[in-house]
Amino acid sequence: MDNKIARNLSLKQFRAFVSVANCGSFSGAAQELAISQPALSLSIQQFEEIVGVPLLSRTTRSVSLTPLGQEFLPRAEKILADVESAILSTRTSAEKQKNRVTVAVLPSIAIRILPQAIRSYSALAPNVKIHMQDDNGRGVEAQVLNGDADFGISNSWSDNTELNYQPFLRDQMGLICRGDHKLARRKSPLTWSDLTDLSFVGMAPDTGTSRLTKGVEGLPTCVLSPDFTVLTIAALVGIIEGGEAVSALPALAAPDYLNPSLVYRSLSEPELYRELQLIIPKNRPLSSAADKFTEFLLGQYHEISSMFPNHTVKSATSLS
Template identity: 35%
Template structure:
């Protein structure tokens, strides 16, 4: 059986318009073409749906029973098409972004606020996770995009550099190290109480060799799991912590100061990742564009 939507539409309009002539005008077809579509439908079903007279049409018992199903099918199709158009026009949808707790709390809220101004019907879900978890949920399709630092990945994801910043150090505002100058050398960290991130993260593998080269003890006085926690401890005057420059730009605090680290200058990339074999939804594409624009400003 090969029943088409055109045949269903012709049958429903003939019934609604109580005749082939009026239905043909509404369908922008000739009367003969409209009649042919209904006959083809009856042939496919193997029974008549309408009784034709010279002046009017009347539904058969089978036609009366089939009409409800035909109208429901057409309504479902129209609803599906309308929903798809809403997605294409970015009038509705859902975007899931996986990122680190620091970026989730200090960077994404402003991006989401700007995005919602132009796309109020698109729901944005934020998953604040570790780097390993971000990679996993993006690869599995549970998140549309990931935003963070991914020095090494076991899976193949598309990736694009969003931010490129040098490393620096957050220092309590009242400490002499914060008063000396805008730029510090790695050797200046010798003797300072360090607040380090857990060794499970990739950041320590980048920072520790640099500290070791300058004779700075690599074992921190405090060890924490998230960068936002390390910054909070700096604000409490417990020590200093090495961070990317974007952290210094995003932390608006009078209790801590950011100083760039030189000799050497080391850069760190924040990237956007997504599944290579999966097309982003229109809503996710729109959010990515908004994220790119904000990163350019930062």
């Protein structure tokens, strides 16, 4: 369609034409559209001028469609129906999105934190549906930036200037080993130096866990230059189960809850914590539902920390 024609046409003119065609009179159409007859006649006149051909045949007693008008009528009706359908579909989508919150999270958050939080929140807001998508730290940020998620929960990956990072939780790094390992049975607190000369399983350099220990002074050589390097927790568990190797992970990422043969014990000297944050887009306001869910999560740290012994998971604002 010529751009000039498209700019001059209006839905009111389409409705006027369809109404006159179906009513067979200007008076009936004017009553149906709740406008005056002169206004309706002017609208039809302008419409025919834009289309460029006569669509209606007028006599003193009746109005009928010209042959071209008969050909044009079903197309005009379809245009109006398509517009109405598009509007209704958009409104329906908007209503669904209004009560839907998508959260991008680290796998450890997806397993240890979100399920219980979602159940608790659903009891308070049963009409809101929380959709969870797990990813690594880089992926969580990408989902928030791309609009695939309303917000994310992760440790800061890139300090992107288009994102706000709101402190949420901090979980302590600790030893992961088999339950029959000598360090698992030790009654005294463990320090990083206790890992000296042990066979160690490290996470790949491009992971948040690896970045926690990079450049930290005082850590054993085996931690900084591990015997094994893996990308997934599943691979780490497999190696530890099969021998004397040990590893270190943040408390929420510890696989002891999945495998009773493994244990987690916090490590000190130094105490290392993973800082978890709510990652929120700066230039895209949260929906009301997403905003309320973030407020709910921030108020849940007492319940979350109580699930983990010895204060290995704390509020991000807690330094004790």
